[in-house]
Amino acid sequence: MTDRTETATAATTATPTATATTTATDGPTYDRETVSVENGSRTLATIEVRIADTYEKRYTGLSDTESLDSGEGMLFVHDEEGRHAYVMRKMDFPLDILFVDANGTITTIHHAPVPPEGTSGNELERYRGTGKYVLEVPMGYANETGIEVGDRLVIPNGTA
Template sequence: MQRPAVVVLGLVGLLVAAAVVLQTGLWVEVLGTGEYEEGTVTVHDNTTLETATPLQCDRSPNATEVVACSDSRQLATVTVNISNTGRQRYVGLSNTESLGPNEGMLFVHDEAGQHTYVMRNMSFPLDIIFIDANGTITTIHHAPLPPEGTSESGLTGYEGRGKYVLEVNRGWANRTGVAVGDRVDLPPEAT
């Protein structure tokens, strides 16, 4: 009779341990995130980009960014690490001490949809910018650091619709004039 109880208790213990490993992110430390691809994200003012045709835009030889678009105003360019796996999206910028003024991370999801981001283990505040599959900015959040000691379940969720999410230093969108409705040219590695 004792043997089945020990087996059940062992299974319960294993399930609890697995839940803790998943919830705390320890699985990422064991498996790692892999290498990030790099790219460039360029944002154009929507009020003029809509009138431009693809033929009016000159692209760099490797097509990683728009160099000039005769009917659009380039607002900003960001050098990004591209996060396109589940492990990379989970870690995000958590292990990053700081970003340069025009650096960030571009998160790539398999499909456009409603996504929620949190400020897990962050050292600095962020602008969290949701971008739809067609390159249109749908939502911008200005996320402060969570109060010290905030548990995982107490983190604020920043929601938006998109296939891509760009994280940059907080205040970047205001400084550059980037707004909802503006258009984003994405690096080929992200599309």
């Protein structure tokens, strides 16, 4: 979930893929895409993501989701590359939060546990990074698949 901060501009990485639409529980409707993470010519992971490309979708994020399976996630798409802060607002499960620049390079990876019960919005830890995209996957997924800062997220045409 985003805490909304945006600056700078840039282009995007792209490969064609089909789009389907799904709805999170009582939340906004999300398009779905398949993205991959590569290290050179080697594919480290293929992830089925929900696309959060509006303020409402970025704000809600995964808070209406009970869990994610391995290989599932959410891709937050910002209008411009910049510094962003994400929080674990109303989350039921921990996440890996990956910040990705406009060219698809992973710039930062955070491992974010669920906040202690009763944590207020002002007390939530802010996970900060620079990018146009933020990819959230189940906590531990980056380590399990060998995803590291400097690897490349391949995003389908038309997603950004």
